[in-house]
Amino acid sequence: MTSKRPTACSPEQSAERRARQRWMSALAKAEFGDLDSLWNNLPSKPAWTVIRAPEVGMVMARGRAGGTGARFNIGEVTVTRCAVQLDYGAVGFGYVMGRNKRHAELAAVVDAIMQTPSRREALERAVIAPLSLRQDAAKRERGQKAASTKVDFFTLVRES
Amino acid sequence: MYVAVKGGEKAIANSQKLLAEERRGNPKVPELSLDQIREQMSLAVDRVMTEGSLYDPELAALAIKQARGDLQEAIFLLRAYRTTLPRFGDGEPIDTAEMNVRRRISATYKDLPGGQVLGPSFDYTHRLLDFALAAGDNRPAAEIAEAPVEGGMPRVTEILNYEGLIETEQPDHPNAPVVDLTRNSPRYPAERAARLQNLARGDEGFLLALGYSTQRGYGNNHPFAGEIRMGEVAVEFAPEELGFPIEIGEITVTECQMINQFKGSATQPPQFTQGYGLTFGHCERKAMSMALVDRALRAREFDEHIDAPAQDEEFVMAHSDNVEASGFVQHLKLPHYVDFQAELVTVRALRKAFEQRAEDSDTVSDAAE
Numbered sequence: 001m002t003s004k005r006p007t008a009c010s011p012e013q014s015a016e017r018r019a020r021q022r023w024m025s026a027l028a029k030a031e032f033g034d035l036d037s038l039w040n041n042l043p044s045k046p047a048w049t050v051i052r053a054p055e056v057g058m059v060m061a062r063g064r065a066g067g068t069g070a071r072f073n074i075g076e077v078t079v080t081r082c083a084v085q086l087d088y089g090a091v092g093f094g095y096v097m098g099r100n101k102r103h104a105e106l107a108a109v110v111d112a113i114m115q116t117p118s119r120r121e122a123l124e125r126a127v128i129a130p131l132s133l134r135q136d137a138a139k140r141e142r143g144q145k146a147a148s149t150k151v152d153f154f155t156l157v158r159e160s
Numbered sequence: 161m162y163v164a165v166k167g168g169e170k171a172i173a174n175s176q177k178l179l180a181e182e183r184r185g186n187p188k189v190p191e192l193s194l195d196q197i198r199e200q201m202s203l204a205v206d207r208v209m210t211e212g213s214l215y216d217p218e219l220a221a222l223a224i225k226q227a228r229g230d231l232q233e234a235i236f237l238l239r240a241y242r243t244t245l246p247r248f249g250d251g252e253p254i255d256t257a258e259m260n261v262r263r264r265i266s267a268t269y270k271d272l273p274g275g276q277v278l279g280p281s282f283d284y285t286h287r288l289l290d291f292a293l294a295a296g297d298n299r300p301a302a303e304i305a306e307a308p309v310e311g312g313m314p315r316v317t318e319i320l321n322y323e324g325l326i327e328t329e330q331p332d333h334p335n336a337p338v339v340d341l342t343r344n345s346p347r348y349p350a351e352r353a354a355r356l357q358n359l360a361r362g363d364e365g366f367l368l369a370l371g372y373s374t375q376r377g378y379g380n381n382h383p384f385a386g387e388i389r390m391g392e393v394a395v396e397f398a399p400e401e402l403g404f405p406i407e408i409g410e411i412t413v414t415e416c417q418m419i420n421q422f423k424g425s426a427t428q429p430p431q432f433t434q435g436y437g438l439t440f441g442h443c444e445r446k447a448m449s450m451a452l453v454d455r456a457l458r459a460r461e462f463d464e465h466i467d468a469p470a471q472d473e474e475f476v477m478a479h480s481d482n483v484e485a486s487g488f489v490q491h492l493k494l495p496h497y498v499d500f501q502a503e504l505v506t507v508r509a510l511r512k513a514f515e516q517r518a519e520d521s522d523t524v525s526d527a528a529e
Contacts, residue, residue: 017404020406021404021405021406021407024406024407025394025406025407028406028407028408028409029394029407029409029410055246056245057245057246057247057248058214058242058245058246058247058248059247059248059249059250059251059395059397059408060247060249060250060251060340061215061251061254061395061411061440062250062251062252062253062254062338063253063254063256063356063360063413063438064253064329064331065329065352065353065356065436066317066329066417066434066436067256067257067315067317067329067415067417067436068257068328068329068331069329069330069331069332069436070329070330070331070332070352070353071253071331071332071338071353072338072339072352072353072354072356072357072360073250073338073339073340073341073342073353073357073360074254074357074360074413074438074439074440075209075210075212075213075214075215075360075361075440076213076214076215076242076245076247077214077215077216077251077395077408077409077411078214078215078216078219078245079248079397079408079409081248081399083401093399093401093402095248095397095399095406095408096408096409097215097395097408097409097410097411098216098218098409099216099218099219139260139308139392140308141304141308142260142262142308142392143260143261143262143308143309143311144304144305144306144307144308145262145302145303145304145305146261146262146263146277146279146308146309146391147277147305147306147307147308147309148302148303148304148305149263149277149278149279149280149303150275150276150277150278150305150309151275151276151277151278153270153271153276
């Protein structure tokens with residue numbers, strides 16, 4: 001993912017931001033069932049308070065004229081957002097397309113835990129990596145099916 | 161004159177009960193689930209999301225079920241629902257160059273980088289009814305190639321751009337406001353962003369007919385389907401509390417870039433120009449029609465003679481929305497009893513005067529004899 005609105009920040013901050021963008025993307029794009037079962041399988045979970053209750057709303061999706069030109073509005077997408085705070089202070093956000101409130105809340109909780117250095121690695125292994133793997137596999141399979149429909153042109157050479 | 165203005169509550173309630181029963185159809189036939197509609201009527205879902213201006217396959221499936229398969233009614237339901245939700249903000253523009261392509265064809269270059277990927281298409285079917293499908297014999301299995309299609313396929317317009325033979329679309333300033341027809345009524349002359357939003361929401365049938373009219377000579381601009389691509393793109397949004405964009409999910413979109421001849425003008429060299437179409441889901445006919453009409457509506461920009469309906473932005477933009485059009489046509493069903501009584505009185509009076517004149521002229525001619 002490219003950050004299209006760069007703001008000044010140190011290399012450490014921008015690496016941290018990219019890492020967070022990556023896990024938030026994996027959480028948002030996850031099938032809810034996958035996230036839910038990986039979450040349920042975690043051996044220990046911190047307590048959290050919901051600081052912004054899951055809320056369903058919309059984000060306006062935009063395109064560009066000709067694919068690269070001026071922006072225009074295509075239409076909205078439904079989005080559910082949620083903010084949580086862990087008992088030791090970390091705050092996490094969930095922004096997830098669709099209307100599944102539990103999905104947004106779990107995404108926010110995982111986002112909060114991922115910001116905790118001592119817990120990050122274990123959670124990456126237990127939740128983020130398996131979600132990313134599944135998404136990559138699904139994407140690869142779609143791409144392989146599409147590739148099977150690629151045209152192989154052959155040219156008939158006319159004998160003169 | 162007395163006109164009843166109350167009554168009908170019981171009839172209306174019973175009509176709704178009857179509607180619900182008709183919607184269910186024969187109870188011996190299993191009821192449709194939303195999953196079935198979403199998965200097996202997916203192109204209907206895509207159309208309802210595109211023209212309903214809201215990407216949510218589950219809601220579109222519900223709308224289709226509730227509307228008994230009447231897609232315009234379903235679009236109306238989705239449009240009504242979206243007014244009940246808050247808007248968190250505007251997304252970053254989607255990047256169709258980074259699309260995970262499932263279909264990508266070009267009618268202008270045979271051997272383009274990335275190749276011609278047919279994907280799931282009706283194009284090469286024979287349009288013969290499939291009675292095996294009627295018998296429930298439906299065990300599809302797609303082929304799986306060893307390697308997936310390449311990511312980040314170059315656009316056909318980039319190839320032309322390399323030679324400088326096509327206009328280049330320049331991005332607007334990232335902080336400039338983007339016109340939004342759901343918040344402000346259109347102003348004429350309209351900017352392209354307003355026209356594209358209007359066309360993206362517009363009725364497929366209306367745009368198809370207008371696009372067709374340009375091909376038949378009403379505002380012709382020699383189109384080629386430069387590229388059509390369909391697949392998944394990420395939706396990015398920058399929440400205020402974070403201050404940087406994050407991916408919030410993925411949507412399927414169809415994009416069409418029409419390439420059109422342009423003879424040039426006093427200030428512009430001869431080159432190719434573009435018409436652009438973009439829809440939610442897989443709405444290829446709509447994306448192509450949108451691209452044709454978008455290019456026709458750019459007539460003013462290219463100093464082209466404006467004489468066809470598809471080139472007239474007020475005509476196109478004011479009539480493309482099927483929720484508005486359907487509402488105004490269907491409002492004729494509402495009671496117009498008082499209006500009509502007034503018309504009746506007028507016509508009776510005119511008729512009486514007409515007959516009186518005829519009688520008078522008969523009397524005059526009788527007297528002359």
